[in-house]
Amino acid sequence: MSQKRRNGDRAEGSPSSPPRPGPDALYGPNPTPPQLENGEGWDADPLLVSGHDAYRDGEYLYQDYVYDDHGADTRRFTAGSPSNADSLGGILSQPTGDLHYPNDGERYSYNGADLLEFRARPTAEGVVYRITLNTMLEPDAAAIAIGIDTGGSDGRTDWGHGLGELGAPVDHVLVTWGTGAELDGEPLEDDRVTVDVRRNQIEVEVPLEPADETWRHYCVTGLWNDDDGEFRQVAVSPDEETPGGLKRGSQNVPPVFNVGFRFDEPYDRHVGALDIGRGLFDVLDVTGIGHNLLDLVWDRSARVLGEGNWREHAQSLALANRDISRFYADIDFQRLREGTTDDASFEAGFHSLLYPSRYYLGEGVDPDHDVLEGRIQPYNVYVPENLDEPAPMVLLLHSLGGAYTQYAVYMPNLVKQLAEAHGAVVLMPQARGPGRWYKREAELDIFEAWRDLETRVEIDRSRVTISGYSMGGFGTCMLAAQCPDLFGRGFSVVGPPSEDPIEGLTGGLLKAPSKLTNDLFGGEGGGDVLNVFAQDPESALEITDNLRHVPMLIWNTVGDPLVPVLSPENYARKLRRHGYRYQFDVFPVATHLSLGIRDQWDRAPEFIARGKVIRNPRRVTYRQVPELDHPEVGLVHDGAYWVSDIVTQDGEDAGLVDALSLADGYGDPNLRRFRRVGQTPQRHLSRGLQWEQPDIDQRRGPENALEVTLEGVAEATLWVEEAGLDTDTELTLRVDSDSEATLTLATAFDTHEIEVSEGESTETVVLDDEAEKKAAAA
Template structure:
């Protein structure tokens, strides 16, 4: 891939467009001051072949010790629920941008936010007023008002104001916030100056109750006497806004520092916005309608209706069909992500593709739940990845190509779909961005019944390249991949681009040998400015030359940038979704246990600290390369697994004509397999090694463990430690002068370099 496309993709900022609707937010809750951690995920939910990062335990978010109720905030942003004495709301994260001012931040040029306010001080971490979760509860003595912040390095930074409408009358002003909503009777303000209540009686805010900040949980809790308000009489309408604290219990209003207009309010975030308020189209951070409302200084559309009599209920977790944002707790955060990184919040450096860029422990991801979804372990739902491109975020596909989302996830396939933020716009699905990928998969598998045996990864541009690289590292995991405007092989026709990673990675087409058992669809435009067509053609040609299956649609009149803005007018999206359907109809599941495969890897891609990188595949594991090499490779074949004799059959060239929605024609070439009868079964396992220092073979999965005629024949260019597993204890394993006895089901042989070394087995 040539990252020379960086500056051009910045051009992808979409036009702002969102719809407004009024809705009071009622929805369900659950709960615990220290909520129990989820169980370690079983390997049946995330496929075998995934790296250790996929199978860890989700960290537990600390709860403010002054909050007396069990936890219950929804995992879906823009929803709420009642549970165990409280009402909970989860807000959209990284949406605290205020109104649209004169100076939008450069760092979000590829994913424009609705608002454009800046955070001037380091302790604001670029995101210090971002509301994450809200809780409102009551017991026999007190009412409790809780705000959790997505980013908080200092309790002095944010301020929150609950505006309460609990009886007829009131007025429209939220004092100090500069915004209005109808019928406000009182305002409860939470800041490091304490909790104050303005009863709108002309006396201003009065210090009442207790204020309990907790930096460890990034949380404010206010405790007020229950007698203060007419609780239990009738449902209340409640609004919530946030900003930067002025140090005296009010909102800081600094036009120059915030880079806002004098007519705009000092509010960065307004809670209680749902998916009717914030339509996904062109809404990368679900803040477009918030920005419009703040420009108009009117937040009356954003409220919840709180019924105090329902606080004893426990509603189920909200289930949003269609597109939404969900969140999970990452194992990584702050400075652990990168040496010299910041403790929390957003890296707002002028470089729009700094990586990582989002440092908080809580991370959002895009999520599509088809209308047909039912929680049924016996009939799990197909699962699909939609990986975003450079400069984009987890909402790229809902914001810019909703018809692709509809085709891939609803109309044609009824699939659960997900897009990670990947810690920012330029992670390339490596390092921390790859950890995000696996931990999101684990989170979805814990909360939904997904069919991980039939997973397809797809993506555009960087997401397409990520799809290729993830399949190369973990071919066992995926049924297939969809590559839109991406490549892997660098063509010999073009020089390496200055400053690109094209020369150093991905190091040529040889790694594509790993994809023998994965389906492959590729679409590319002739005039792609950023990923040259020659590179895409070279990638497909490599797959063709290896004799693998593929479909390649060459769009003769398309480029790299404009097609992302065409959506339904570009048939590649529809064709990609149709290929996903046909491929799974053909193969049913990912390859379970191949009789032969090649596994090539780059030792530099292994990060043991993060638990990601090449692991081996199927019946190959515990791989290690010799020192100081760029690659290592294992080729294996088992005569005990009856693979068909495969003959690659090139497809006839096809012309995909324009239709009534698009004038974009394509030329299709493809390759399929003719499957002939397999050879007679035998117990021979052949192993060919290049630059390999150690490996392990599971002979049961290779089909030979219990065969009397089992034999391993190995060729290696280096000395190697060969471990064989799933054998009977006491079995004598020998090769030349080497003799070892199986113990605890395994044996390790220290073998020299050599050709056709024979390993025999006897009791």
């Protein structure tokens, strides 16, 4: 070895402080993207709590959901989409509404009528309304209609402008399409209408005088047809100009994609035997005669598998019935003039929240890749009863084809049991789509949602755990290994250890042909048949080394055709070979979906509740895999705890650092294997490893020494003080490396580069001036 010391000012690129757990996206303030900016006359901060309203700073605000712009319910989920329709995939995240945007992505981006926020305030000349859309590429692509009921007794329910009957009686109808507006059919002056495409905002001032009265408001959005001067009508199938979704031969539905002021959108699921049976009957009954007869005696046909997948179930049924009268806001103009503040509450239960992303990935929806690209993204959170802050947190990841609402819709008991077991807040991110496999933008989404949640609730970072179902189980295995210093425990339910099923079945020995994973069923441009795999499938089998301090609970089933039990068996075998703590429960009479359908989770919440994040353990093992990094969005997984900045050798697939501090002495834990049969939540076989304290004669040290093993590593940084070592005395460094490498020993003030040769070597290192004087005197 040879030593090079840096004193005083650090060289460019040298470490400046110990690494923080997780990526940079988890830290710092939220950004303010254009949609959340306030122009002249507007001061209130946005709510970012969907389905809520408030009075703030003399303004009325309503925050809508995002990506809930699916219009009326026109067909059952078994009927499929109309021809030529492009939309987000995901069997467990289908909306109840059936409208589809025109296939002009440059104008609508499959999200062009998505209401984000509604605001109102009185002015000297009337009332000004501000509408913010989630996506706006052209100023006149969308149309907004605001119905105003001033309390008159003869309000009309046909709003005109191609909207027709809406069931909500109003005295005035304001319609704007960005570049113009009409009030009760009369054009407003140009200076009363402004549109800001950068901010996705339209402002309209109307010459109405509410004084101190309370007026009822309704709001709908759709697409504008400038040629006909009305909302663009819906056809059976969409084309470049016309939206689709109308059921052939059925009556017309309103050309509305989104309705405002929805405060009670429901959650429910339709996955019982009767629901599935009725759905299969509808598929087989091609004539429709049997369906019509059955409807006369038993109306059990589920419109979708889940109500509330995109928080628009009530909206879609109301539009199908042409009656939106239940969706309104009574705006009190006296409170607005008085500047009253009456904010949104954050009570126990499920909440749909929005966060602003730091990254611009595009606009609207990319149906080819199944990605939500906008700067404003949704996530769900469950707040337990009697929240005590700082609170533990459980990160709960959705399945392939699911959404941020999956657990509220399909498995609410899982959420409630995880939360109430130890008063934890449960974070359920969207991950930018239904099937991104928690890489790149999907992983980024998780940490940005987490960052936003911490602006609302104080989270105890020492009590954070992670879990997920199916693809969410895969994400659990991946993120727990990539960021082991963030999580105390992991709980994977029917999760595959690899995105590639062949790799999982063979324990990493073989991989599926690229034709399958990057062509037919996935890849950069989306799969030719289905989007099942993201580009370049990843595997948690590669990085099990990193789970030394993250005990794992793994539940899988024998009757699972999607995740054959051999795959998680291979994953458990890797943990066993490492000597890591795990419990692998196999359910012999369950299937891939049955655990979720039963929604019973005895034992799992107690396991999660015992999770405690280890901050600076005395032994750190970390495998860095460059192909798992995405530096373009700030995601680089190159270390954990007091090991950072691992650089893999050129030509190697991965680099492994196994570093041991003898500061307090160390002995490997004794391993106790167990095997038992359990009955809850249903019959299963458990196998696993537990740690027990090592015998006293097995411990080495204490000694001011580091022992490091390097495999395929070109560079790495070790933070000496975080490893518990004394910088005031000489440090012994013992290294076993399979190639030449550079180790940087970092302290609070200095860094020391150690050139390591291939093979075993030992060196005594002096870390600061005081230690150097002591060494010279000796």
